[in-house]
Amino acid sequence: MSAKQKSESAARVVPADGLDALIRALARAGYTTIGPRVEDGAVTYRPVGSAADLPLDMVDEQGGGTYRLRASKGAGYFAHVVGPHSWKRYLYPPRQLMWRASRARSGFAVEAPEPAADKLAFIGVRACELRAMEIQDRVFDNGQFTDPGYRARRAAALVVAVNCGRAGDTCFCVSAGGGPRVEDGYDILLTEFPGKDHTFLVQAGSARGARVVKALRGGRDAGEADLRAAQRRTDAAAKAMGRELAGDAPQVLRENLEHPHWQRVAERCLNCANCTMVCPTCFCSTVEDVTALDGSHAERWRTWDSCFTTDFSYIHGGAIRRGGAARYRQWITHKLASWHEQFGTSGCTGCGRCITWCPVGIDITEEVRALAARGGRK
Amino acid sequence: MPATAATAATALPADPMVPVPYRITRVARELSDTFTVDLVPARGKAPFRFAPGQFNMLYVYGVGEVPISISGDPADGARVRHTIRAVGTVTDALRRLKKGAMVGLRGPFGTPWPLDLTEGCDVLIIGGGVGLAPLRPAIYEVLNNRDRYGKVCLFYGARTPDDILFRGELEKWRGRFDMFVDVTVDRATGRWAGPVGVVTQLIRRGGFDAYHACALVCGPEVMMRFAVPTLNEIGVANDRIFVSMERNMKCAVGFCGHCQFGGAFVCKDGPVFRYDTISKLFNVREL
Numbered sequence: 001m002s003a004k005q006k007s008e009s010a011a012r013v014v015p016a017d018g019l020d021a022l023i024r025a026l027a028r029a030g031y032t033t034i035g036p037r038v039e040d041g042a043v044t045y046r047p048v049g050s051a052a053d054l055p056l057d058m059v060d061e062q063g064g065g066t067y068r069l070r071a072s073k074g075a076g077y078f079a080h081v082v083g084p085h086s087w088k089r090y091l092y093p094p095r096q097l098m099w100r101a102s103r104a105r106s107g108f109a110v111e112a113p114e115p116a117a118d119k120l121a122f123i124g125v126r127a128c129e130l131r132a133m134e135i136q137d138r139v140f141d142n143g144q145f146t147d148p149g150y151r152a153r154r155a156a157a158l159v160v161a162v163n164c165g166r167a168g169d170t171c172f173c174v175s176a177g178g179g180p181r182v183e184d185g186y187d188i189l190l191t192e193f194p195g196k197d198h199t200f201l202v203q204a205g206s207a208r209g210a211r212v213v214k215a216l217r218g219g220r221d222a223g224e225a226d227l228r229a230a231q232r233r234t235d236a237a238a239k240a241m242g243r244e245l246a247g248d249a250p251q252v253l254r255e256n257l258e259h260p261h262w263q264r265v266a267e268r269c270l271n272c273a274n275c276t277m278v279c280p281t282c283f284c285s286t287v288e289d290v291t292a293l294d295g296s297h298a299e300r301w302r303t304w305d306s307c308f309t310t311d312f313s314y315i316h317g318g319a320i321r322r323g324g325a326a327r328y329r330q331w332i333t334h335k336l337a338s339w340h341e342q343f344g345t346s347g348c349t350g351c352g353r354c355i356t357w358c359p360v361g362i363d364i365t366e367e368v369r370a371l372a373a374r375g376g377r378k
Numbered sequence: 379m380p381a382t383a384a385t386a387a388t389a390l391p392a393d394p395m396v397p398v399p400y401r402i403t404r405v406a407r408e409l410s411d412t413f414t415v416d417l418v419p420a421r422g423k424a425p426f427r428f429a430p431g432q433f434n435m436l437y438v439y440g441v442g443e444v445p446i447s448i449s450g451d452p453a454d455g456a457r458v459r460h461t462i463r464a465v466g467t468v469t470d471a472l473r474r475l476k477k478g479a480m481v482g483l484r485g486p487f488g489t490p491w492p493l494d495l496t497e498g499c500d501v502l503i504i505g506g507g508v509g510l511a512p513l514r515p516a517i518y519e520v521l522n523n524r525d526r527y528g529k530v531c532l533f534y535g536a537r538t539p540d541d542i543l544f545r546g547e548l549e550k551w552r553g554r555f556d557m558f559v560d561v562t563v564d565r566a567t568g569r570w571a572g573p574v575g576v577v578t579q580l581i582r583r584g585g586f587d588a589y590h591a592c593a594l595v596c597g598p599e600v601m602m603r604f605a606v607p608t609l610n611e612i613g614v615a616n617d618r619i620f621v622s623m624e625r626n627m628k629c630a631v632g633f634c635g636h637c638q639f640g641g642a643f644v645c646k647d648g649p650v651f652r653y654d655t656i657s658k659l660f661n662v663r664e665l
């Protein structure tokens with residue numbers, strides 16, 4: 001039997017408390033387990049010690065500019081979809097020390113921290129989020145340059161993915177090509193079957209995942225029927241998807257760079273940068289140089305940045321993208337069009353975060369449609 | 379040996395974001411706000427190799443880091459030369475550094491002027507202001523291999539006669555029989571008797587074979603905006619025009635996103651672009 005088949009054969013159906021056993025097993029194996037938790041009324045990704053920390057029987061109601069959690073009896077642990085956090089904050093932290101310099105005889109010496117790769121286990125990674133990781137993998141290893149810190153963190157992270165059984169109100173992963181079914185790239189994959197007979201189908205996708213799955217006690221080996229039942233869950237989620245990204249979005253954007261509609265979006269856009277902060281693929285950063293008061297040490301920090309700030313495009317004489325219209329155009333054309341030229345993939349997974357967390361509810365799918373309808377393809 | 383090959387393959391690559399200390403061995407004032415520095419590695423003597431048109435990221439201790447083109451001779455691996463106009467925080471700090479001071483250097487980065495493609499052609503070098511600095515290595519390279527090229531013309535524009543960069547070298551080049559040099563200023567002052575006006579006027583006067591010419595253009599974006607149509611008019615096609623773009627840069631390696639210009643990262647897909655590959659974007663406002 002090949003290694004691949006062997007790991008695939010590690011598929012089990014376990015009762016709901018198997019989730020807790022799984023989290024504890026990962027912790028025993030030396031992983032810091034990170035998963036969904038309710039914090040300030042939203043699902044965020046934070047350290048979790050047991051299944052009790054997870055948002056059991058909670059679903060989210062999302063819309064353009066709105067997010068609300070409500071209890072839903074019997075919904076299960078993963079009935080919610082994505083919230084304001086994404087795994088990006090662990091693989092590509094919002095603030096990172098790049099290097100330190102200290103004054104030395106007649107100059108300075110530079111010292112870069114070793115890329116620390118804490119063993120993190122991500123619990124509850126959605127298909128769109130796996131897709132986002134694959135997209136960022138290309139960003140931080142672009143064929144010419146590699147970010148060693150990102151690479152180390154990514155290699156160390158163990159992914160416990162989860163198939164979505166429900167579509168969020170702002171999701172459009174089907175048309176964006178991001179989900180809802182997890183196909184690849186996981187160590188362990190969960191499919192939840194909530195209800196009276198609450199169980200999980202647990203599948204291993206790697207050798208290290210298989211070791212954990214095999215050690216789970218209780219339950220039974222999964223069969224064909226279980227895999228088909230899992231497929232039905234994601235099929236249902238796919239069918240329930242309410243939004244759709246136009247398939248010709250890259251062309252529509254490239255051909256309408258000077259469209260008057262940009263000005264109309266700019267009238268609504270607050271330039272708050274929320275969309276870029278919540279987006280799991282946005283990667284822009286800036287640097288901060290800090291110095292000790294006595295000048296003995298200097299540090300360079302890299303922090304998340306957004307193309308919605310005016311400073312972002314500043315060059316001597318002024319910013320290039322002075323107006324809000326130019327900045328919104330940058331964001332959406334980068335996501336949906338330029339990304340293809342840069343990385344051979346779209347920069348959007350269809351997770352819907354930018355729609356939900358936009359204070360005025362600007363909807364990326366709607367804007368593409370408006371550009372296509374108004375200007376047409378010139 | 380297989381073992382070493384495996385180790386090499388799995389070893390983490392050096393972080394391209396970490397600067398290497400270099401020492402200033404010479405500072406020369408060029409203009410009231412422009413100066414040239416020569417740098418050598420603070421440790422070791424490994425020669426610095428670069429191609430004309432490439433740039434480095436220069437870091438001033440505790441202040442910040444900026445992209446600066448290399449302005450020296452590519453045949454000279456012993457020192458790295460930069461010509462800098464002080465316009466703000468970091469470039470002002472660079473200007474205050476003296477011989478012996480240290481800076482951090484990362485590079486070289488970016489695409490070069492296509493001097494192999496231009497072989498056999500007439501070469502038009504068109505610069506404005508401090509834009510002559512990134513072109514100078516190309517001029518050296520062409521002159522170092524003069525027989526590989528056809529006519530060589532340098533058209534340079536400065537704001538006033540006092541802003542003419544590399545004046546001594548311009549005179550020297552003008553004195554050569556195998557190079558045509560013409561300089562214009564926006565505003566004449568003092569005893570200036572040369573042309574006044576934009577650099578595009580000079581292009582029309584050059585005696586070269588436009589259909590077999592390649593143009594290398596570097597200067598303020600407005601200058602390039604005027605230079606390209608003029609070149610087109612006289613018969614230089616867009617795929618024979620190369621421009622060097624300037625954008626905000628925080629990383630130079632494609633990670634920070636600041637330098638994006640449509641689908642291109644100016645830091646790694648540029649700064650030198652063949653004009654036909656960006657012509658659609660070049661005239662879009664605020665892109």
Ligand SMILES: Cc1cc2nc3c(=O)[nH]c(=O)nc-3n(C[C@H](O)[C@H](O)[C@H](O)COP(=O)(O)OP(=O)(O)OC[C@H]3O[C@@H](n4cnc5c(N)ncnc54)[C@H](O)[C@@H]3O)c2cc1C
Nearest residue numbers: 315316444445446447461462463466467468469624625626
């Ligand atoms: C590829 C490339 C090559 C360059 N080569 C040269 C050169 O050979 N000689 C030279 O004098 N100048 C060159 N420049 C311009 C030089 O980088 C800017 O003048 C410098 O960044 C200004 O920084 P500052 O801190 O002094 O100015 P401030 O106005 O204080 O700038 C603040 C910050 O904005 C950004 N910024 C401002 N102006 C520019 C700009 N023009 N380009 C990119 N980022 C900018 C920088 O991050 C800078 O730290 C080059 C720029 C690029 C992109």
Ligand code: SF4
Nearest residue numbers: 279348349351352354
């Ligand atoms: S652009 Fe919006 S929908 Fe697409 S991945 Fe980013 S946040 Fe999600």
Ligand code: SF4
Nearest residue numbers: 282283284307331334
């Ligand atoms: S340019 Fe804007 S849209 Fe593109 S990655 Fe950066 S912040 Fe996101």
Ligand code: FES
Nearest residue numbers: 630632634635645
């Ligand atoms: S300078 Fe950072 S991506 Fe080009």
